[in-house]
Amino acid sequence: MATPVRTDETARTTAPSPPFSTTVHVGFRVNDEDVELDLDPRESLLDVLRERLELTGTKKGCDHGHCGACTVHVDGRRVVSCLTPAVQAQGTAVTTIEGVAGPGGELHPVQQAFVDHDALQCGYCTPGQVMSGIACIDEGHAGDDAQAREYLSGNLCRCGAYPGIVAAVRAVADRSEG
Known part of the structure; x- marks a missing residue:
């Protein structure tokens, strides 16, 4: 007995739906x-x-x-x-x-410290730097410049604003400890 041949039309109408959702x-x-x-x-x-x-x-x-x-x-x-x-x-x-800004729109202390310590130039990396700086302080990894640099090392700044970035994070960390 010959196996029936499915035409394209029957294949479209009888094909099972995928077993998973695409979203x-x-x-x-x-x-x-x-x-x-x-x-x-x-x-x-x-x-x-x-x-x-x-x-x-x-x-x-x-x-x-x-x-x-x-x-x-x-x-x-x-x-x-x-x-x-x-x-x-x-x-x-x-x-x-x-x-991260306060309810009245005031800058987060790390954002303000970036302004105060000239920790940005072009600004492209700044959001990621600020988010890492906040985490670095919250994690307790900003005890000194070397430690802050180490825990911020996953964030690159093509403009080379690293001295200001470390100074900003350390300034907030020092205020938080005091």
Whole structure:
């Protein structure tokens, strides 16, 4: 007995649907606001923040996790958002540079220290530097210049504003300790 041949038309109408969805529903908090999105599992947290949520303060530098320009906090821990799958944000609290200012719009102490210590030039790396500086202080890793440099070393500055960056982070750390 011959096997029936399926035409293209029958293949289209009888083919089973894929056993998986192409999107994943994810809910998390960004800068103290609840967000729910249907995401492609391949989307990075960086791309979701910038393109879907229009939070463009977080910068796309190398897109390989080497430069730190995309640093954000997830549940209080710093992460490079370009390497973090957005679906991993499920149930977490994400803080971006837009979320660190005070309720009245006053700058976060680390942001103010960057201004006071001339810790920026072009400004492209500044959001990631500030987010890493806040984490460095919160982690207790800004006890001296060498320690601060070590724990900020994942963030690159092409303009070479490192002396001001370290001075800014150390100044806030010293005030926090005192």
